[in-house]
Amino acid sequence: MIEQMKTEYRRMFRAASFWIALGLGSIIAIAQIVFVVYPLSLHMLQFYTGHTGIPPSVYTKWLGQDGATAYHEIYRISIPIIAMLPHALSYYFDKKQGYIKNIYTRTKKKNYLVAKYIVTFTSGGIAVCIPYCINFWLSSCLLPQLIPVRNGMAPLVATSVFQSIYYRNPLLYTIIFMGILFVYSGVFATTALAAVTFVDNVFLLSMFPFLLWYGLGSIDKYFFESSMCTINPMLLSDMAVGIHVPVWYILIYIVILGALSAALYFWNGERADVF
Amino acid sequence: MKRKIGLLLMVIGTFILVTISIYSIQDVNDRFPNVTEYEYATKDSPGQMNGIEILPLEHHIYTKEEYQKIYGASNSFFENEQYSADNYRILVFTIQYHNTLTQTLQCEVDGYEMIGKHTGIHNGVMALNGRDTIQLAPQETQIVSVGTGVLAPGLIFQTDIAKLEEEDFLLTYWWYPKNQSLLFAAHDEIGEDR
Structure with a gap:
C-alpha cells in the first residue's frame, strides 16, 4: 500500500493538472493581494478613526476573511474545481486507458483503491490550502496582526461558531478553519471518485464536485433559509461568514458526506471488473 | 554541477x-x-472625550413587553417574529455628559458598540429620543439614554439570556491605539460589586 501511495503521489506531483490547480488558486490569491491588501497597506490610516474601529488587520483583510470583495467569493466558488483538478480524474483515466489492469496484476485492488482515495483527498486539500497560505503570508508582510474587535464590522457574533477564539486568538481560528477547509476540499475531491460509478463522461465527472458543492448551496436556499441550520458547504467551510451552527455539525456533515462518497467508491471499485 | x-x-x-x-x-x-491599554469609565472615574466628561449611570434589561410599555415601540421594531417574545431582550443605558470647557461642544451619542464582557454579545446602540448628537453649552450637563437593537436568537444564545442580569456591559467609544469604554457593571444600581 505504501509503495502504491508513493506511486500515486509521484503521479500527482508530476501531473500538469496539479500545477494548473495551484496556479489558478494562486492567481486569485495574489490578485487579492495586489488589488486589495497592497493598496490598503499604502494608506493604512485612510479610513481609520479610533472611534469606529482599528486599522486594517491581516485577520480581517486576507483572502480567507475578506468577505466583502469578489476575490473571496470567486475563490469559494472555485474550491471544488481546484480540489478536483490535481488527482480526482486519474481514477477515471486509469480505468479508461487500461492502466488499472497493469496495477491490478501487481497489487491488490484494495491497495490501489485506498492509495488513490488518500492521495485524491490530500491533493484536493493541498491544492486549495496552499494559495490560502500564500495569501496569508503575503498579507502578514503588509498588514499588522491586530486582533479583531467586536465593533460590528466583522460578521462573527456571539452565536457564531468559534467566535470567542476569533476575538482572542485569531491565528488559532485561522488554523482551525484551514483544517476544516482542507477536509472539505479533500472530501469534495473524492466525490469525483465516487461519481465514476454512475458517470461515464469526463466533462460531467470533472464538474461533479462543483455541481454538488453549488447544488447543496442551492437546496439550502430553498429549504433552510429561514432556519438557523444550513447544508451549504460553502458556508460551513467559510471562516468569514460566522455561521450559527455547533462545531459538531460542521464535522458530522462532512463525515457523513465523506462516508457516503467513500462507500460508493470502494463498493464500485471492489465490484467492478476491469478485465 | x-x-x-x-x-x-x-x-x-x-x-x-x-x-x-x-x-x-x-x-x-x-x-x-495590538491594543494593550484598556480604560474603563465608571461612576467613580468618568471617561473623557474631547473636553466632555462621560459618566455611565445605569442600565436596564427589558423584555419585549416591558420595553413596549415604557418606550412604546411598534411591533416592526421586533422584526424576528418567528421567535417567542420571551427570547427578546433590549438593553438601555443611561449616560451623563458634562461639558468641562468654556465653549459649546457637540457630541455624538450613538457612536458606541455595546459588548457583553462574558457572553460576547455585541450590538450597536441608538439614542432613544432619536437624536444622534447633542449640543452642550459650557459647563452644561445632559443625561441621554441609548438602547441596543433587539437581542434575539442569532445574536445571543438562549442560555445566555438568563445570564444577562449577571453580565458586565461595555459601551466602547474608542478602539485604537487605546481601548476606551464605559463600564456598566452588574448590580450597579444597588451598588454591589461582582
Missing part, C-alpha cells in the same frame, strides 16, 4: 525571501502594535 548550482540558488532565494518576510512582519507589527 548544474543541479548543485540550481540547489544553491534555491537555498539563497529562500533565505532572502524568509529574511524579507520576517523583517516586513516585524516592521508592520512594530508600527501598529
Whole structure:
C-alpha cells in the first residue's frame, strides 16, 4: 500500500493538472493581494478613526476573511474545481486507458483503491490550502496582526461558531478553519471518485464536485433559509461568514458526506471488473 | 554541477525571501502594535472625550413587553417574529455628559458598540429620543439614554439570556491605539460589586 501511495503521489506531483490547480488558486490569491491588501497597506490610516474601529488587520483583510470583495467569493466558488483538478480524474483515466489492469496484476485492488482515495483527498486539500497560505503570508508582510474587535464590522457574533477564539486568538481560528477547509476540499475531491460509478463522461465527472458543492448551496436556499441550520458547504467551510451552527455539525456533515462518497467508491471499485 | 548550482540558488532565494518576510512582519507589527491599554469609565472615574466628561449611570434589561410599555415601540421594531417574545431582550443605558470647557461642544451619542464582557454579545446602540448628537453649552450637563437593537436568537444564545442580569456591559467609544469604554457593571444600581 505504501509503495502504491508513493506511486500515486509521484503521479500527482508530476501531473500538469496539479500545477494548473495551484496556479489558478494562486492567481486569485495574489490578485487579492495586489488589488486589495497592497493598496490598503499604502494608506493604512485612510479610513481609520479610533472611534469606529482599528486599522486594517491581516485577520480581517486576507483572502480567507475578506468577505466583502469578489476575490473571496470567486475563490469559494472555485474550491471544488481546484480540489478536483490535481488527482480526482486519474481514477477515471486509469480505468479508461487500461492502466488499472497493469496495477491490478501487481497489487491488490484494495491497495490501489485506498492509495488513490488518500492521495485524491490530500491533493484536493493541498491544492486549495496552499494559495490560502500564500495569501496569508503575503498579507502578514503588509498588514499588522491586530486582533479583531467586536465593533460590528466583522460578521462573527456571539452565536457564531468559534467566535470567542476569533476575538482572542485569531491565528488559532485561522488554523482551525484551514483544517476544516482542507477536509472539505479533500472530501469534495473524492466525490469525483465516487461519481465514476454512475458517470461515464469526463466533462460531467470533472464538474461533479462543483455541481454538488453549488447544488447543496442551492437546496439550502430553498429549504433552510429561514432556519438557523444550513447544508451549504460553502458556508460551513467559510471562516468569514460566522455561521450559527455547533462545531459538531460542521464535522458530522462532512463525515457523513465523506462516508457516503467513500462507500460508493470502494463498493464500485471492489465490484467492478476491469478485465 | 548544474543541479548543485540550481540547489544553491534555491537555498539563497529562500533565505532572502524568509529574511524579507520576517523583517516586513516585524516592521508592520512594530508600527501598529495590538491594543494593550484598556480604560474603563465608571461612576467613580468618568471617561473623557474631547473636553466632555462621560459618566455611565445605569442600565436596564427589558423584555419585549416591558420595553413596549415604557418606550412604546411598534411591533416592526421586533422584526424576528418567528421567535417567542420571551427570547427578546433590549438593553438601555443611561449616560451623563458634562461639558468641562468654556465653549459649546457637540457630541455624538450613538457612536458606541455595546459588548457583553462574558457572553460576547455585541450590538450597536441608538439614542432613544432619536437624536444622534447633542449640543452642550459650557459647563452644561445632559443625561441621554441609548438602547441596543433587539437581542434575539442569532445574536445571543438562549442560555445566555438568563445570564444577562449577571453580565458586565461595555459601551466602547474608542478602539485604537487605546481601548476606551464605559463600564456598566452588574448590580450597579444597588451598588454591589461582582
